[in-house]
Amino acid sequence: MxxxxxxxxxxxxxxxxxxxxxxxxxxxxxxxxxxxxxxxxxxxxxxxxxxxxxxxxxxxxxxxxxxxxxxxxxxxxxxxxxxxxxxxxxxxxxxxxxEIPYSEIQKIVEEELGTKISKAFLSFETQPLASASIGQVHKAVLRSGKEVAVKIQRQGIRxxxxxxxxxxxxxxxxxxxxxxxxxxxxxxxxxxxxRHILIHELDYNREAQNLIALGKNLEKFEHIVIPQPVLDYSSSKILTMDFVEGQKITSVHGIQKTEIDFSVLIDELVESYLQQIIFDGFAHADPHPGNVHLTKDRKIALMDLGMVAKFSPNLQEQILKLLIAISKYNGEEVSKVLIEISQDDKNADIIGFKKEINRIVLDSQNRNAAEMQTGKMLIRMNKIAAEKGIRIAVELNILGKILLNLDQIVAVLAPQYDLAENMKQILEKMMVKKMAHEAKPENFFAQLIETKKLAENLPERLNKITENLAQNQFELKIDALDEERFTDAFQKVANRISIALIIAALIIGSSLLMRVPNFQIFGISIAMFFFIIASVFGLWLAYKMVIKDEDFKRKK
Incomplete structure (x- = not known):
């Protein structure tokens, strides 16, 4: 480090x-x-x-x-x-x-909007509605009379x-x-x-776009509210949006639970989240009870879209298969899907992982509605995967977190609500809907183009293959090791080693014969004679190794 x-x-x-x-x-x-x-x-x-x-x-x-x-x-x-x-x-x-002092809030708002706070807003409450680690929210009224909530980022937080x-x-x-x-x-x-989540959460322009996208995706749900941004009064550090009057789910008291049938709201809430994950591939990733409000007109408002999750089309399909397998207590299918969306190292304990997953799924079959928590189960599976050397896609942990938060919301509003059974029914409907969606003509367009190309080229290519077969001209090219070339090269190396050893022996022998002064041939010391022979052999070997090998490479 x-x-x-x-x-x-x-x-x-x-x-x-x-x-x-x-x-x-x-x-x-x-x-x-x-x-x-x-x-x-x-x-x-x-x-x-x-x-x-x-x-x-x-x-x-x-x-x-x-x-x-x-x-x-x-x-x-x-x-x-x-x-x-x-x-x-x-x-x-x-x-x-x-809390952030109001004087600091006023300074940030005026710097970002480029005007006095009294000119931009008809009124601006000094006491915050909520304060968070990144910023805080104040209620205000626009000059048009529209009530808004203004979220202001803390100075220097980025x-x-x-x-x-x-x-x-x-x-x-x-x-x-x-x-x-x-x-x-x-x-x-x-x-x-x-890091990725937190940096994105600091960009309020991005959050404004998230609010718009989610609002559009969930517009069919009558009991789900997504506050929409007022873009003219927003920036990267300020987010002005619809003011939603209501209370946090966590503050719903016992009398309200007896007066309101929360099962209808929960049905829509669960279906809306499954749609976000499986169909839209774009989901509110932080639905903890503090970010889910019950409005005065008995609807559910989803707040704080700084944290969103995105799921690829392939992952959407795998998640649908996974959740259906869990709802049917099919441990084998659950482990199969988890392995398909994961990475494992060479020492991963796949067999042990499958056994543990199967045990968890079977154990869940014996639990009642209040105890059955799909989110907690997914997070447990993620933990087991890590212990067995398997790294599951990070999106699955986000899915587990979303479902865990839904479990907590259900536990607060309607403890006896059978979330697992209702999820199963919704998932089965979604499976049919997804198959119908994929069967639409526009979704087949790309495949049809490829099929058309294949159909056009197939007869010509088949004719070519059959003609070559009939004329005995069908060739199969395989790049393999040339045995003869390999043997020749190996023998050449062996010969050169042998010659080098002989030369070395001649040089050593010559050195030893230098000690015999009267041993001469034609007046030349025999030691010098053998030394000359060794030199000639050495030069010849060097020539073969450098010049000839280079010529061989060029010819090749």
């Missing part, structure tokens, strides 16, 4: 956090070697060895800044990475962050995010290099995906 001097404080801050929790459940599987290297030049205090609670981790993340708060929020829905006690504690990070993420990237690379656990769970991939 290359330590950049100006980042030393950031490294120290993160390393101190790791060392503090090195003996807790959260790092119980970490590599000692990686931690030892991270701990270089760091003194372990008594505090690092004492018991640390999940609640303490939450406070530490808040103190470390918005980047770590956002990472904590993301990790709060990752049971494949963290123990349950930490997940519950990190969930409190969803709302509990410090720069801080990028700096912190760069630091974490370097440290995650180190962890993957030295920790088998970090490598097995793809910590570097997790961080890359997190």
């Amino acid at each position: 290359n330590i950049i001097p100006e980042n030393l404080k950031k490294y120290q801050k993160f390393i101190s956090l790791v060392l503090k929790y090195r003996n807790s459940d959260i790092l119980s599987a970490a590599s000692d070697k990686a931690l030892d290297e991270l701990a270089e030049d760091q003194e372990l205090s008594e505090e690092s060895n004492r018991y640390t609670s999940p609640e303490e981790l939450v406070e530490d993340l808040k103190n470390m800044g918005p980047t770590y708060v956002k990472i904590g929020q993301t990790l709060s829905t990752r049971p494949d990475l963290l123990p349950e006690t930490y997940l519950l504690a990190l969930a409190s990070l969803q709302d509990d962050v410090e 720069k801080n995010f990028i700096e912190d993420l760069d630091t974490l990237k370097e440290l995650s690379d180190l962890a993957v290099k030295h920790s088998k656990t970090a490598k097995k769970y793809g910590i570097d991939d997790v961080l890359d995906e997190m």
